[in-house]
Amino acid sequence: MIQLQGVEKKLGGQSVLKGVDLDIPTGKLTTVIGPSGEGKSVLLKHIIGLMKPDRGRVLVNGVDISRLSGKKLNEVRKQFAMLFQSAALFDSMTVFENVAFPLREKRLASEADARKMVEGILERVGLEGMGHKYPAELSGGMRKRAGLARALVMGPDIILFDEPTTGLDPLMAKTIHDLIVSMHRVFGFTAVMVSHEIPEIFGISDWVAMLKNGKIAAMAPSHDFQRLDNPIVQEFIAPGALMASVSP
Amino acid sequence: MRFIQYLGAWVLSLIEEMGKMFLFLLSAFAWLVRPPLRVKQIMKQIHFIGFKSSFVVVLTAVFTGMVLALQGYYSLRKFGSEALLGSAVSLSMIRELGPVLASLMVTARAGSAITAEIGLMRITEQIDALETMAINPLQYLITPKVVAAVLAVPLLVSIFDVVGITGGYVVGVKLLGVSAGSYWSSVESAVEWKDVYGGLLKGLSFGLIVSWVCCYKGYFTAMSAEGLGKATTEAVVLASVLILVWDYFLTSVLL
Numbered sequence: 333m334i335q336l337q338g339v340e341k342k343l344g345g346q347s348v349l350k351g352v353d354l355d356i357p358t359g360k361l362t363t364v365i366g367p368s369g370e371g372k373s374v375l376l377k378h379i380i381g382l383m384k385p386d387r388g389r390v391l392v393n394g395v396d397i398s399r400l401s402g403k404k405l406n407e408v409r410k411q412f413a414m415l416f417q418s419a420a421l422f423d424s425m426t427v428f429e430n431v432a433f434p435l436r437e438k439r440l441a442s443e444a445d446a447r448k449m450v451e452g453i454l455e456r457v458g459l460e461g462m463g464h465k466y467p468a469e470l471s472g473g474m475r476k477r478a479g480l481a482r483a484l485v486m487g488p489d490i491i492l493f494d495e496p497t498t499g500l501d502p503l504m505a506k507t508i509h510d511l512i513v514s515m516h517r518v519f520g521f522t523a524v525m526v527s528h529e530i531p532e533i534f535g536i537s538d539w540v541a542m543l544k545n546g547k548i549a550a551m552a553p554s555h556d557f558q559r560l561d562n563p564i565v566q567e568f569i570a571p572g573a574l575m576a577s578v579s580p
Numbered sequence: 581m582r583f584i585q586y587l588g589a590w591v592l593s594l595i596e597e598m599g600k601m602f603l604f605l606l607s608a609f610a611w612l613v614r615p616p617l618r619v620k621q622i623m624k625q626i627h628f629i630g631f632k633s634s635f636v637v638v639l640t641a642v643f644t645g646m647v648l649a650l651q652g653y654y655s656l657r658k659f660g661s662e663a664l665l666g667s668a669v670s671l672s673m674i675r676e677l678g679p680v681l682a683s684l685m686v687t688a689r690a691g692s693a694i695t696a697e698i699g700l701m702r703i704t705e706q707i708d709a710l711e712t713m714a715i716n717p718l719q720y721l722i723t724p725k726v727v728a729a730v731l732a733v734p735l736l737v738s739i740f741d742v743v744g745i746t747g748g749y750v751v752g753v754k755l756l757g758v759s760a761g762s763y764w765s766s767v768e769s770a771v772e773w774k775d776v777y778g779g780l781l782k783g784l785s786f787g788l789i790v791s792w793v794c795c796y797k798g799y800f801t802a803m804s805a806e807g808l809g810k811a812t813t814e815a816v817v818l819a820s821v822l823i824l825v826w827d828y829f830l831t832s833v834l835l
Contacts, residue, residue, distance in 0.1 A: 380712055406714035413712065420709035423700075434713045486713075 333358050334379055334490065334522070339388035340546075341374060348374050350546030351388070356539075361516050361523040363533045363554075366543035367568065372526040373417070375543060376492050379524060380412050381405050392490075413488040417495045419479030421467040427454070428463030431481045440486070453481045456518075457511060473504035477511065484515060493525040505529060509536050530569055534558060542568065604718075604796050608726050611719035621724035622731075629690045629725070629791075630732030634739060636685050641740040644677055645669060645747025652748075653756045662756075666763035667770030669748035670741075674771060674779045678741040680827055683786035686733055687819045691794040694725060695815040698798030699808040707799070722799065726791040733787030734780045741779065778834040785830065786823050793819040 334356035341349040348371035356362050356379075364372050377383040378390050381397045390398045397408050421430045428450055435446040454460055457477040467475055476496055483491050496512065497505035509529070513536045516523050527533050533540065534554050541551040542565055549564045550557070558569060652668045698721060701707050710717045745767065752758040797815035801808050 377708075382708055382711060406716075409712060409714040414709070416705045416709060418704055420705040422706055422709075423704075437713065437715055 333391075333393065334524070335389075335391040336375070336378065337389045337391065339375075339378060339385045339390060341371070341378070341383065341385050343374065347546060349378075349385070352543070352546070352548055354541060354548050354551070356522065356524055358522050359520055360538035361513070361525065361536065362539040362541060363525045363527050363537040364541050364543055365527060365530065365533065365568070366549075368528075370543045371546060372543055373494050376414075376494055376524065376526055380409065380414060380492055410486075411489040412492065413483035413486060413490070414492040415476070415479045415483050415494065415496055417498055419467070419475040421475060421478055421482070423467055425466075426463060427459065427465050427467070427470070427478045427481075430467070430478060431463075431485050434482065434486050438486075449485060450481075453485050454478075456484075456515070457481045458507075471504075472500055473507060476500070476508055480508075480511065480515070484519065487519070488521055490522045490524070493523065493527075495526050495528065497527065497529055506532070509533075512536070531558075544568070600800075601792070601796050604722075604799070605726075605792050607718050608722045608792075608795070611716065611723045612727065614719070618720070618724050621720070622727050625724050625728030626732050628693075629686065629728050630735060633686050633689050633732075633736060636689055637682050637736045637740050638743050640681055640685050641673075641678075641743035642747040644681060644740075645673065645744035645749075646751045648672055648677070648744070649748035649751035649756070653752060653758065662758050663762040664766050664770075665748070665752045665758050666745075666766035669752070670745050670767040670771050671775065673741045673744040673748075674775045676827070676831070678737045678744060679779050679782035679786060680823060682737045682740040683733060683783065683790060683823050684820055686729070686736060686787070687790045687794070687816055687823070690729075691790045691819055692812050692816050694791070694794040695798040695801075695812045696808065698722075698795060699801035699811050702799060702801050703803050703805075703808060717799075722795045725795055726788065729787040729791035730784055731787075733790070734783035737779055737783035774834070778830075781834070782827060782830055785826060789822050789826060790819050793822065 334354075336352050336354040339349050339352040340347070352375060354375075364375060366372055374383060378385055378398070379392075381390070381400065385398050388398070389396045392408055392411070395408060397405060400408060421427075422433065425433065431450045431453060432446050435441050435449065440446075441449060450463070451460070454463055457480055459474065459477050459481065462470070462474065462478075467478070470478065480496075493512065497508050500508065509532060512523070512525070515521075525533070525537070534557065537554045539551065540554050540557040542549045544564050550560055550562045552560055557565070560566070648669050649665060652665050653662060656662050656664055656668065698707075701721070707717045707721070710720055749760070749763055753760045753763050794815040797811040797818070801811040
């Protein structure tokens with residue numbers, strides 16, 4: 333289980349997280365929503381230790397990773413994978429090399445086994461035959477799928493998704509959502525997703541949490557979230573609230 | 581009063597930056613002795629920093645040697661010492677121009693590319709991706725570049741010296757009429773072993789400066805296109821200035 337307890341973070345002198353308390357259920361798909369600029373991506377980076385809180389704790393299966401660094405932090409990170417907003421594929425490597433990268437670096441499989449695993453994963457995400465292409469030759473949706481393949485190839489227990497459908501057309505966004513859900517069903521990992529795709533996320537998530545004013549304003553099972561008697565939630569998820577949340 | 585306030589703030593931020601740079605270099609060195617040693621990455625970087633810079637280094641060396649011979653001939657002729665042209669060209673090349681100009685060419689070509697590459701990786705979260713895969717970005721990205729530059733730049737300095745002295749020969753002997761025998765014999769009599777290793781030591785330290793500064797600027801670039809452009813410019817300027825400043829101090833020790 334992942335737990336954030338009283339997490340506070342300031343960036344550039346501004347308070348972004350002001351005491352976040354959040355429990356992420358194991359094996360479930362939890363989506364964090366909220367207005368733009370609230371710190372959802374910052375929250376995600378705390379979970380994997382890319383950022384350290386100014387105050388509070390981040391517990392992963394009981395281990396406080398906010399106090400860890402170096403080898404000990406890397407040991408915890410072996411449970412994780414992350415799909416970044418722009419997929420963060422390595423430009424100088426082909427899709428195949430990108431997906432095989434963690435396997436080769438960690439020497440977890442022979443070259444022949446690694447090849448089979450990579451080709452298998454690429455087929456699952458709908459990128460069979462695309463292994464020879466470079467990231468610059470791929471569309472946005474293909475890059476996300478390649479990033480997802482790289483995240484899945486190590487068989488992680490926890491996958492973090494940072495706005496996986498941002499910048500994609502509605503059809504491709506649905507494809508990516510469906511892919512995440514089907515992979516979640518097959519592999520059973522704990523998923524934490526940051527997304528703006530309302531109302532689509534209610535159909536794919538097990539739990540939904542809302543970050544507002546630097547704190548978790550509400551958290552509930554997906555099917556109950558929309559019926560919450562919480563004015564902050566209702567204002568955000570009502571039609572037009574999404575437009576208001578991204579306007580300057 | 582305000583001026584003193586600004587001056588104080590500037591000095592403090594400069595000291596903080598220097599400390600951060602020094603810690604960055606120490607971390608890169610610390611990963612040198614921890615496995616995996618990344619020999620493949622180092623070889624790739626030697627190819628990029630060394631081999632791919634050789635054309636521009638050779639080009640610069642040829643024309644530097646030629647113009648040095650041209651200028652040197654007419655200056656020495658005033659004293660009837662044209663026969664010493666070989667020693668003038670070779671000592672200038674080996675002691676100063678070879679290390680400094682070769683390093684400046686590497687800074688302009690490879691150094692700027694290193695800053696841009698690492699900076700772009702920072703902006704597109706590729707460095708964060710490495711960390712999430714439990715791979716230390718300093719060990720994977722920075723250490724191989726530092727090692728490669730320290731190995732490659734002295735080799736480029738040697739190439740520069742040889743090509744530059746040869747360029748001087750072409751102009752001095754073939755165009756200006758200095759005898760080949762006196763050119764090469766003055767080279768042999770003037771150049772000592774301490775000149776050669778002094779030049780190579782400079783090349784080694786300049787290679788460290790280029791890789792250190794350019795990697796640092798790329799690694800800590802601001803997260804915007806403008807920030808990346810600024811980082812690349814600052815890297816080239818800072819590395820070039822540090823090369824010239826360090827050259828003075830090293831020369832004063834070696835002489």
